[in-house]
Amino acid sequence: MYKKDDMISASHSPKFITKYNRNIYHLFNRYKIAPESNKNLNEICAKEEINVDLLTDLINCYNDLDFLKKIKFENYRIPVLVDYLEKSHKYYLEKRIPELEQSLLKLTHQESFTFNYVIINFFKEYKKDIVSHFKTEDEILFPFCKVLYNYLQYKSQEDLIFILENQKKAFALMEHHKQNKDEIDDLQKVLLKYSPNNKKLSYFEIFLNQMSIFQQDLKIHAEIEENVLMKKTTIILNSLEIKNV
Ligand SMILES: [Fe+2]
Numbered sequence: 517m518y519k520k521d522d523m524i525s526a527s528h529s530p531k532f533i534t535k536y537n538r539n540i541y542h543l544f545n546r547y548k549i550a551p552e553s554n555k556n557l558n559e560i561c562a563k564e565e566i567n568v569d570l571l572t573d574l575i576n577c578y579n580d581l582d583f584l585k586k587i588k589f590e591n592y593r594i595p596v597l598v599d600y601l602e603k604s605h606k607y608y609l610e611k612r613i614p615e616l617e618q619s620l621l622k623l624t625h626q627e628s629f630t631f632n633y634v635i636i637n638f639f640k641e642y643k644k645d646i647v648s649h650f651k652t653e654d655e656i657l658f659p660f661c662k663v664l665y666n667y668l669q670y671k672s673q674e675d676l677i678f679i680l681e682n683q684k685k686a687f688a689l690m691e692h693h694k695q696n697k698d699e700i701d702d703l704q705k706v707l708l709k710y711s712p713n714n715k716k717l718s719y720f721e722i723f724l725n726q727m728s729i730f731q732q733d734l735k736i737h738a739e740i741e742e743n744v745l746m747k748k749t750t751i752i753l754n755s756l757e758i759k760n761v
């Protein structure tokens with residue numbers, strides 16, 4: 517019998533893993549892995565050219581947030597990490613946010629007008645912030661990290677010019693990211709603790725449950741961005757001694 521403390525390994529299949537924790541289909545979805553597949557992760561990832569170690573580490577974090585502290589994500593190369601972060605943004609925008617909006621739409625048929633007004637406005641603001649947050653990372657931070665990694669490998673003049681021209685913007689964004697994270701932490705803490713206790717859920721409870729799973733995902737995401745990607749980027753910049761040029 518599988519116990520909660522056991523770790524998922526690359527010899528497990530998506531079918532086994534999603535049966536054990538069905539929320540992990542969110543992770544498989546963004547890598548376009550069929551959650552019902554009986555093949556093991558090693559086999560699937562080799563064929564699709566997915567980094568199986570990173571995927572397995574992410575699955576274990578998803579299963580138990582405590583793993584976030586134990587796993588050394590800094591051992592992964594920048595392009596592999598950025599690929600995960602970019603795929604996740606796309607998935608949040610195309611799947612998770614629309615799903616939350618669907619639940620809110622259903623909610624409007626069930627709850628009182630005042631309540632709907634408050635929650636719908638809250639989500640509108642939340643969505644606006646998060647969409648612009650993803651956009652700046654996709655347009656500024658991720659390209660910067662990838663060019664920096666390339667520069668380290670090939671030392672091309674073109675990449676160096678890009679780094680010099682964009683490092684101020686990238687630094688400002690990394691600084692802002694930390695402050696922003698402190699602000700959303702309180703909401704996240706409350707939502708992470710939420711777990712519905714009835715079998716028959718209202719649309720509001722469904723919405724809260726979806727938000728809770730989403731926050732867990734975002735917590736892992738932000739941890740990799742800040743404590744791994746941004747740290748790695750800063751270390752490289754310092755080692756190149758072009759930080760203050
Ligand atoms: Fe992000």
Ligand SMILES: [Fe+2]
Pocket residue numbers: 649653693738741
């Ligand atoms: Fe972020």
